[in-house]
Amino acid sequence: MITKENYNDLYAFLMVTREGSFTKAAGKLGVSQSALSHTIRGLEERLGILLLTRTTRSVSVTEAGERLRQTISPNFDQIDNELSLLTKLRDTPAGTIRINASSHAIRQILLPKLKNLSLLYPDVNVELTANSGMVDIVAERFDAGVRFGSRVADGMIAVRIGQDVNMVVVATPEYFEKNGVPQIPQELTQHQCIGFRLTTQGGIYAWEFVKDGLEIKIKIQGQWVFNESYHSVDAVRLGLGMAYIPEDMVQDDLEQGRLIKVLEDYSITFPGYHLYYPHRRQQSPALKLVIDTLRVTDDAK
Structure with a gap:
């Protein structure tokens, strides 16, 4: 039977499962890793069952540990939420x-x-x-x-x-002088396009366009790929290719002529x-x- 004195131990167990690491959980709790390991071992001994499987590189939850995690997690979340709501006083x-x-x-x-x-x-x-x-x-x-x-x-x-947010296809004047200006989205496949890797899906973003209600998606290709739009802006300023980015990120560049936007009739607007x-x-x-x-x-x- 778990007594009131063990609530801290249950919370420590929950933090380990959420962080997936004794080191990270110990940092969040403000205790040493060894102290946290001792706490979890004590909890497992009192329950008489293994909750976590430990290796030198990772921590995984056993079937019993997962059941306990699912049981206590909502309750601790509710407590945390109610405590935060006390600031209304x-x-x-x-x-x-x-x-x-x-x-x-x-x-x-x-x-x-x-x-x-x-x-x-x-x-x-x-x-x-x-x-x-x-x-x-x-x-x-x-x-x-x-x-x-x-x-x-x-x-x-x-x-x-x-x-x-308006999206724009941009590149330097020098790039267009050397490689020509695309007139339709399909011509982008002949250009160096700076890719954007989607963090969630992991794939490269296919550039989306629309014309007269018709949606067009182009699988671009190029030597450079980033997962951060501002790095794409840096690359396009260096003349490394064309980028498809929010217009407000390069507004000054466009006004000063350092970058030129193309395919405006096809570019989309995000809500x-x-x-x-x-x-x-x-x-x-x-x-x-x-x-x-x-x-x-x-x-x-």
Whole structure:
């Protein structure tokens, strides 16, 4: 029988399963790795069953350990959520808000809009994690995520935080002088195109275009591939090829003539960035503050 004194041990076990590592879990808990190992061994001895299988390189959960994890995880999550909601008793918002977003969304939307929070609300901390792929924000313990469009999974709420984003195909004038200017998307297969590797799917993004309602996808080819849009911008500025990127990332380059955009009649527009977060009856004051700060009004869309 597990007594109240063992709740810390259960939480330690849960952290190991979530981090997949004694070292990382120990860091999160603020204890030594050896102390954490001793705690887990003690828990297993009291239960009389093996919960974790350890090797020199990895930690895996046994069938019994997985059953225990599934049982206690929602309860600890509920406790953590209720504790965070206690900040409503304070006069001002407080706590840490963790948001997962692409580097583009962080630079163009989140930082400019949230920069004054630290001055106006010194007890509110914002942690921004750059990731261009789809992330399970609940499993990864984020308070919110950012993505294009308002279509989100069940149980999520989406709030528009940015205007629509125009995509442009760009390259340097020197590149076009040497290689010619494509007139239709199909001619891109004859050019050096800078690829973008999708973090979630792992494949190279097929450039999407539309003309008279007809969707066109081009599997581009080239010597350079990145998984970060800003690196693609750096590469195109160096004349390494053509890139298909959000226009606001290269607006100054276009205005100064350092880059030229082509295939404008075919380029697509993505619906603006939306902040999405789990549907909860109650929100912490800090999260509500962030949502209200980022929200785009109907007039500004």
